[in-house]
Amino acid sequence: MNETRQLLESYFPIASFIAAIIGPKCEVVVHDISDPERSIIFIENGHISGRKVGDASTDLVLKILKAEAYREEQFIANYKASGPRGQTFRSATYFIKDRNGGLVGLMCLNIDVTHMDVAAEWINSILQGASLTPPTSIDAPKEEKPSTEYLQGNVDDLLQHIIQSVLSKISMPADRLSSQEKIDIVKELNEQGVFLLKGGVSKVAAALSISEPTVYRYLQKLK
Structure with a gap:
């Protein structure tokens, strides 16, 4: 077992500990970022989102990797996430770093607060501990409407979700x-x-009605 894997596995009992304290409405996930398509290597209460070991990263995890927000922060907390069945989560992510400060994994907490809205008046003090907003360090400027994390383990569904979210802002066919x-x-x-993610180029090409080489050419223009 290599050093990185040992480090990540050292968080497994911590994840179980947190889930046991907060209860069955709290999902705790450990991600290995070296393989975004199968990044989940440990999960407690996965029934909440329907995810399992071997499932993919989320849209927020991918954004963290691209924006490199982890270089200045140890964690991001109290942001909003949504599930495939319309659930609402209050979430947090801890950055697991190696001895050189490089990001190797993430430990994510997702507390299902869907039904708390019904009893919002008497649990308002709990929900107002921190606003349910995405981490500002990696999202859009404050004046823009922020996005939320989507807890989906299937790679194809995740790609479709991200692509459609971007295309939905456009008023004409691709x-x-x-x-x-x-x-x-x-x-x-x-x-x-x-x-x-593997398959990202082909999915984007199909969505934009262009060829895969054209997508690669566009990416070269962005460098």
């Missing part, structure tokens, strides 16, 4: 967009980490 508009879309998708 095949009617100009080359520059498509380059701008590829730039935004690249910033969101789409191309860190």
Whole structure:
């Protein structure tokens, strides 16, 4: 077992400890970022999001890897996430770093607060401990509407979610967009980490009605 794997596995009992304290509505996940398509190597209460060991990273994990926010922070906390069944989560992510400060993994907590909205009046003091907003260090400027994390373990579904989220901002069909508009879309998708995943290029090419070599050419223009 290599040193990185040992480090990541040392967080497994911590993840179990946290889940045991907070209870069955708290999902705790350990990610190995070396393999974004199968990054989940440990999970407690995975029934909450439907994810399991061997599932992929989330859109927020990909954004963290691209933005490198972990270089200045130890963790991000109290942001909002959503699940595949419409759940709402209050979430936090701890950056697992090696002895040289390099990011090797993440430990993520996702507390299902979906039903708390119904009883918001008497648990308001709990929910107001910190606002349910995404981490400002890696998201859009404050004046823009912030995005949330999407807890989806399937790579194809994750890619589809990110691509459609970007395309939904556009009022016309993709095949009617100009080359520059498509380059701008590829730039935004690249910033969101789409191309860190296998199949990202082919999915984007299909969504924009262009060839895969064209996507690679657009990416070269962004360097």
